[in-house]
Amino acid sequence: MSDKKVRFGVVGLGNMGSGHVPSIMGMRDATVGAVCDVDPVKADRAAGPFNLPKFNNHREMIRSGLIDAVLVATPHYDHVPIAIDALEAGLHALVEKPIAVSVKAARQVIEVAKKFPNQKFGIMFNQRTNPMYKKMRDLILDGELGKISRVTWIITDWFRTWTYYASGGWRATWAGEGGGVLINQCPHNLDLIQWVTGMMPSRITAVGFVGKTHPIEVEDEMSAILEYPDGAIGHFITTTGEAPGTNRFEIAGDRGKLIAEHGKITFVRTRENVTEVNQKSPHSFASIESWTIDIPYPRAEGGEHQRLTENFVSAILRGTPMLGPGVEGVNGLEIGNAMMMSGLTRKPVELPIDGDVYDAFLQDMAKKFGGRKTLDTKAVAVDMNASFSKA
Amino acid sequence: MSDKKVRFGVVGLGNMGSGHVPSIMGMRDATVGAVCDVDPVKADRAAGPFNLPKFNNHREMIRSGLIDAVLVATPHYDHVPIAIDALEAGLHALVEKPIAVSVKAARQVIEVAKKFPNQKFGIMFNQRTNPMYKKMRDLILDGELGKISRVTWIITDWFRTWTYYASGGWRATWAGEGGGVLINQCPHNLDLIQWVTGMMPSRITAVGFVGKTHPIEVEDEMSAILEYPDGAIGHFITTTGEAPGTNRFEIAGDRGKLIAEHGKITFVRTRENVTEVNQKSPHSFASIESWTIDIPYPRAEGGEHQRLTENFVSAILRGTPMLGPGVEGVNGLEIGNAMMMSGLTRKPVELPIDGDVYDAFLQDMAKKFGGRKTLDTKAVAVDMNASFSKA
Numbered sequence: 001m002s003d004k005k006v007r008f009g010v011v012g013l014g015n016m017g018s019g020h021v022p023s024i025m026g027m028r029d030a031t032v033g034a035v036c037d038v039d040p041v042k043a044d045r046a047a048g049p050f051n052l053p054k055f056n057n058h059r060e061m062i063r064s065g066l067i068d069a070v071l072v073a074t075p076h077y078d079h080v081p082i083a084i085d086a087l088e089a090g091l092h093a094l095v096e097k098p099i100a101v102s103v104k105a106a107r108q109v110i111e112v113a114k115k116f117p118n119q120k121f122g123i124m125f126n127q128r129t130n131p132m133y134k135k136m137r138d139l140i141l142d143g144e145l146g147k148i149s150r151v152t153w154i155i156t157d158w159f160r161t162w163t164y165y166a167s168g169g170w171r172a173t174w175a176g177e178g179g180g181v182l183i184n185q186c187p188h189n190l191d192l193i194q195w196v197t198g199m200m201p202s203r204i205t206a207v208g209f210v211g212k213t214h215p216i217e218v219e220d221e222m223s224a225i226l227e228y229p230d231g232a233i234g235h236f237i238t239t240t241g242e243a244p245g246t247n248r249f250e251i252a253g254d255r256g257k258l259i260a261e262h263g264k265i266t267f268v269r270t271r272e273n274v275t276e277v278n279q280k281s282p283h284s285f286a287s288i289e290s291w292t293i294d295i296p297y298p299r300a301e302g303g304e305h306q307r308l309t310e311n312f313v314s315a316i317l318r319g320t321p322m323l324g325p326g327v328e329g330v331n332g333l334e335i336g337n338a339m340m341m342s343g344l345t346r347k348p349v350e351l352p353i354d355g356d357v358y359d360a361f362l363q364d365m366a367k368k369f370g371g372r373k374t375l376d377t378k379a380v381a382v383d384m385n386a387s388f389s390k391a
Numbered sequence: 392m393s394d395k396k397v398r399f400g401v402v403g404l405g406n407m408g409s410g411h412v413p414s415i416m417g418m419r420d421a422t423v424g425a426v427c428d429v430d431p432v433k434a435d436r437a438a439g440p441f442n443l444p445k446f447n448n449h450r451e452m453i454r455s456g457l458i459d460a461v462l463v464a465t466p467h468y469d470h471v472p473i474a475i476d477a478l479e480a481g482l483h484a485l486v487e488k489p490i491a492v493s494v495k496a497a498r499q500v501i502e503v504a505k506k507f508p509n510q511k512f513g514i515m516f517n518q519r520t521n522p523m524y525k526k527m528r529d530l531i532l533d534g535e536l537g538k539i540s541r542v543t544w545i546i547t548d549w550f551r552t553w554t555y556y557a558s559g560g561w562r563a564t565w566a567g568e569g570g571g572v573l574i575n576q577c578p579h580n581l582d583l584i585q586w587v588t589g590m591m592p593s594r595i596t597a598v599g600f601v602g603k604t605h606p607i608e609v610e611d612e613m614s615a616i617l618e619y620p621d622g623a624i625g626h627f628i629t630t631t632g633e634a635p636g637t638n639r640f641e642i643a644g645d646r647g648k649l650i651a652e653h654g655k656i657t658f659v660r661t662r663e664n665v666t667e668v669n670q671k672s673p674h675s676f677a678s679i680e681s682w683t684i685d686i687p688y689p690r691a692e693g694g695e696h697q698r699l700t701e702n703f704v705s706a707i708l709r710g711t712p713m714l715g716p717g718v719e720g721v722n723g724l725e726i727g728n729a730m731m732m733s734g735l736t737r738k739p740v741e742l743p744i745d746g747d748v749y750d751a752f753l754q755d756m757a758k759k760f761g762g763r764k765t766l767d768t769k770a771v772a773v774d775m776n777a778s779f780s781k782a
Contacts, residue, residue: 149604149633152545156643161668164675205737207596207616207624213540213669223624225598225614233598233614235628242540242643243665244681252547252633274634277552278604284555290635346596346739 006092006313007033009067011058011082012074013046014168016096020071021046023306030313033067036060058082062089069120069316071309072096075170076177076184080105083121083326084112092120094312097187099123099329101178102362103337104355106330113326122312125324126304127188128195129311132265135297136251136258137196139267146254146273151197151226151234157245158185158238165216166375172216173373174366180210180218181240182336191332193236197251200331201226201234201338203350208343210369213241217372218365224339236339256290265295397483397704398424400458402449402473403465404433405559407487411462412437414697421704424458427451449473453480460511460707462700463487466561467568467575471496474512474717475503483511485703488578490514490720492569493753494728495746497721504717513703516715517695518579519586520702523656526688527642527649528587530658537645537664542588542617542625548636549576549629556607557766563607564764565757571601571609572631573727582723584627588642591722592617592625592729594741599734601760604632608763609756615730627730647681656686 008024010017013035024032036055037043047054055061062070062085069092072082080100086093093113100106113121127133139145158181170176177183182190194200206224214220220241226234239245249260256270270277271289278286300307314320334351341361342349399415401408404426415423427446428434438445446452453461453476460483463473471491477484484504491497504512518524530536549572561567568574573581585591597615605611611632617625630636640651647661661668662680669677691698705711725742732752733740 150547150628150630152628154543154641156541159665159669159677159679161672161675161677162670163673163677167675205596205598207618209624212622213666221624223616223626225616227598231603233600233612233630235614235626237541237543237626239541239624241665241669242648243661243668243677243679244647244659246641246643246648248639250545250637252637256635257633257637268635270634274550274632275604277634278550278632279553281552282554284552284558286550286552286554286634288550288634348737 011036013037013042017073121326123329126308129307148253150252156242159243160240169377203227204338205348206343215374217369267293402427404428404437408464512717514715514720517699520698539644541643547633550634551631560768594618595729596739597734606765608760658684
């Protein structure tokens with residue numbers, strides 16, 4: 001297969017999917033073999049400029065013989081069933097974030113993918129191609145920061161207007177999305193907080209609000225405290241109601257702290273090991289010499305989605321390690337599910353969480369808050385480029 | 392009384408009290424009339440350089456006729472009984488932070504003070520004289536920030552070594568201090584978070600740890616989420632185990648956000664009202680023009696303790712409004728008490744809190760954790776100037 005292009009079938013031609021089509025058409029090693037949407041108008045619109053084969057049923061596209069891989073960009077609840085259909089039909093599958101709405105479904109598709117080790121199963125963790133986050137991860141994995149004591153991410157620059165929520169009837173509903181800011185805006189942050197640090201929390205205590213600043217039925221604000229098994233503490237603070245908002249990712253450890261803000265990494269590095277000074281210094285108020293360092297990192301070429309998709313293609317053609325392997329898709333989702341359940345029930349939640357318990361919680365939320373969204377759906381021109389968080 | 396100096400009796404001649412003596416001796420409108428400590432060595436050492444009358448019992452000093460006001464700088468539990476003795480004897484009282492260990496005792500001394508409206512009762516909220524915090528408060532009270540939506544304070548630059556905790560047997564014990572980082576290091580931050588914003592939370596959800604990075608029996612780390620009655624959210628993150636630590640105080644509102652860090656106030660001001668744009672913009676991803684402004688504020692002369700004490704003296708002599716009126720001392724304490732109880736019981740706590748419930752909780756903590764401090768007390772030279780948080 002190394003001498004030919006990977007043919008994608010793009011399913012779900014809304015804001016994201018319709019953007020992927022021209023991007024993939026421009027790739028050296030990939031092309032779009034077909035497009036699919038249950039809405040014929042959307043399928044026509046995406047197929048037209050390239051005169052592509054089009055379908056209204058993803059199963060027909062899968063068995064058409066026209067494609068090698070499915071790119072799933074449908075509403076969230078359809079990610080898992082379509083990915084399973086693709087994998088079971090012998091195709092590769094690349095799924096937009098989030099992998100699923102709930103951990104149970106995510107674990108299910110991961111189990112299916114394990115049965116087909118020769119097919120690639122990836123998640124569109126495009127922000128893993130962001131060289132700033134890659135650099136932070138490299139520094140931490142290399143031990144530059146020492147043992148981590150605190151991970152704090154204030155990520156409140158996800159401002160969304162009432163018009164945004166009115167732009168799709170499914171938006172900001174339990175039935176349509178299975179959540180709000182955690183499931184739609186934050187999946188990348190929730191993935192990065194575990195990917196950059198290499199740590200999964202074991203307990204989450206959160207305070208969340210449904211429809212605080214928008215007339216919607218899902219959460220638009222969440223504040224969470226994360227406890228890690230080795231004693232580190234974490235914080236995750238988000239909302240879609242603040243502007244201009246803050247995006248500050250701060251990680252403290254035995255050798256100082258890393259701060260990512262305004263696209264810049266600052267490393268305030270302690271000359272001595274903090275724990276050692278804490279335990280052994282003869283001084284009560286020991287001040288540790290620290291150096292404020294601007295950490296350089298390379299600028300990347302192309303867009304993040306393009307780079308992630310090209311990596312996926314290269315994994316298929318040349319066995320390149322995947323940046324966003326599907327099996328890791330559950331980690332950030334699990335953190336988000338735990339925040340959601342803790343934040344809306346106001347009780348601490350232990351991880352790993354029970355998939356059935358979470359699904360029952362989701363049904364409770366739908367019952368309790370369903371119908372509270374009072375915005376009429378309006379056709380709105382959407383520029384998705386404006387939606388990606390500025391790191 | 393306007394033609395003479397206010398004569399202070401300084402009781403408690405440890406690190407703080409022994410520093411206040413020479414400072415007050417240098418004031419134009421105040422002097423030290425006497426000093427007092429249960430430890431004769433400390434009383435001698437403080438009295439010596441100025442040849443001051445000295446006592447080992449605060450009641451004797453109070454009735455000596457040598458003083459007009461008592462400055463209480465004893466361990467925390469003695470603040471309330473000594474202040475009450477002073478007030479009931481017709482003297483003014485200025486109390487080091489915290490006003491008390493628990494809200495019940497704080498409310499008690501406030502009730503006593505109300506009976507003596509002609510005597511001044513103040514708390515050493517020296518950081519209220521910090522022009523940076525004064526400026527932030529002015530901007531907020533003037534409405535420059537609009538309605539507040541989020542208050543986040545990462546205040547992790549309270550690094551304290553094991554040697555610090557070994558420097559006094561009473562330190563970091565329930566019986567000696569009634570708490571750790573919240574009651575000893577953070578009272579100013581806990582006061583400022585309500586003084587600068589003018590808002591008291593109505594519910595606190597916290598995660599705290601006893602002896603996480605030090606072998607002590609009280610909390611040395613606390614992460615708290617604050618809910619305000621008008622819908623604003625707050626966060627307070629502190630520890631004595633991190634270095635160099637962060638001190639970033641961020642307040643978001645309808646006109647952007649204020650950030651205080653590194654002694655600098657940055658106002659990222661939105662040109663339009665955030666709530667109005669949220670509700671009325673025709674765009675899904677509205678980006679609001681914002682201006683990054685360095686807010687100027689005057690540099691203050693003299694030390695903070697000196698300025699607060701001089702303000703207290705001026706309140707006595709000339710009726711100047713007090714910067715740290717005693718009645719306000721309970722606010723920050725109440726926030727700290729609620730954090731402590733929530734953080735160590737892992738249950739949300741509503742404010743105002745029940746004083747008896749909190750006192751029972753304190754006794755539970757003493758029973759549960761008492762004796763876990765395993766540091767032998769050592770004589771350590773302490774430079775208190777190193778202890779004040781750099782704003």
